[in-house]
Amino acid sequence: MSRNVASIALIDRVKKGEPAAVARLISRAEAGHAEVRSALSQIYRLAGKAHVIGITGVPGSGKSTLVGKLTEKIRSSGKKVGVVAIDPSSPYSGGAILGDRIRMSDMANDPGVYIRSMATRGATGGMARAALDAVDILDVAGYDAVIIETVGVGQDEVEIVRASHTTIVVSAPGLGDEIQAIKAGILEIADIHVVSKCDRSDANRTMTDLKQMMMLGMVSADKTEWQTPVIGTSSVSGAGLDELVGAIEKHRHIAFETEAGRQRRLSIANFRLRKTTETLLLERYGDAIAKAATPLAAKLMAREADPYSLANELLDSSLSGGQSHEQDARSKIA
Numbered sequence: 001m002s003r004n005v006a007s008i009a010l011i012d013r014v015k016k017g018e019p020a021a022v023a024r025l026i027s028r029a030e031a032g033h034a035e036v037r038s039a040l041s042q043i044y045r046l047a048g049k050a051h052v053i054g055i056t057g058v059p060g061s062g063k064s065t066l067v068g069k070l071t072e073k074i075r076s077s078g079k080k081v082g083v084v085a086i087d088p089s090s091p092y093s094g095g096a097i098l099g100d101r102i103r104m105s106d107m108a109n110d111p112g113v114y115i116r117s118m119a120t121r122g123a124t125g126g127m128a129r130a131a132l133d134a135v136d137i138l139d140v141a142g143y144d145a146v147i148i149e150t151v152g153v154g155q156d157e158v159e160i161v162r163a164s165h166t167t168i169v170v171s172a173p174g175l176g177d178e179i180q181a182i183k184a185g186i187l188e189i190a191d192i193h194v195v196s197k198c199d200r201s202d203a204n205r206t207m208t209d210l211k212q213m214m215m216l217g218m219v220s221a222d223k224t225e226w227q228t229p230v231i232g233t234s235s236v237s238g239a240g241l242d243e244l245v246g247a248i249e250k251h252r253h254i255a256f257e258t259e260a261g262r263q264r265r266l267s268i269a270n271f272r273l274r275k276t277t278e279t280l281l282l283e284r285y286g287d288a289i290a291k292a293a294t295p296l297a298a299k300l301m302a303r304e305a306d307p308y309s310l311a312n313e314l315l316d317s318s319l320s321g322g323q324s325h326e327q328d329a330r331s332k333i334a
Contacts, residue, residue: 007039014043017141019114026116029133032279040133047139050082051252054164056150056189061172062196065235067149068106071113073245074145080112082138082146086128087119114138129279132163132272161189162271165255165264166248168192171210173202187213190228192247198232198239207232226254288318 007028013021025043028036055070057063064085071081107113116138118128135146150160161167169190193214195207210230229247233240255261296310 007036014141022141026134030130043136047136050139051145052164053147054160054167056160057170061170063170069235079144082143083115084134085117085149166191166251170194172196173200173206193230195232199234285318
């Protein structure tokens, strides 16, 4: 495939499920070039059929192994599965190991499975900026379920609930995850709680603690159409995996066929709109701010002014500059 092919020309190939076209379009979405945006706009309008499953949890809880086993189970029913595995990137070099490809290498030859690793590239909240674009591309390529495995950054990783139809939080015995859940609000974001490594002797304690915390949270909560289950799984013996797949299928009904699911999808759309707007704003005014910031920073270092007044000055000048540029462009078009 030629590297010079336009992004818009890749759409038909993506619709046919061609892996090379899928890979090329995701790479361009990650790069963030303006040229790809018209293609991503069309992709978004064509998407919306896939069940997006978010999997999160602290490092070491067994997320990647669970994703691999879950993918195998879903594939056994004949469905195609896409995996977007997000890894943390270095704050210095920007690089990432992208080790999930290694863990899931057994499925690399399955034409019904597509695995894409991507680095956060400085994004916070456990999500890469192009993750949802990748989900749309895989959706249009015919993948019935798309799994997003987040970084596993710990206590503040809750963005996944605003990006997936079903959110699975993975805990492991002996890691103190139940305490992390209380501190972080992880308890509330889960549609399904999974305790991995349930063949360990202390797994029952972790499951009991999670269930008790769930009960405490339900005392004052209104009854909903979905009661969050706590499921023990073992990637070694395969225990609990069928139960997990069954729970995911049941929650898919909630996500696509109920009013609660419609509200969830509206929340996802709000999140997507806000994040896209933030990205465009940063791009639009980033260069202007970079040029104007140096003399203002010198004034700040000399304590000739305070950070708040200088920040307002910088923002006002950047915004007015951006508006003038847009007005000039519109008058040229007219």
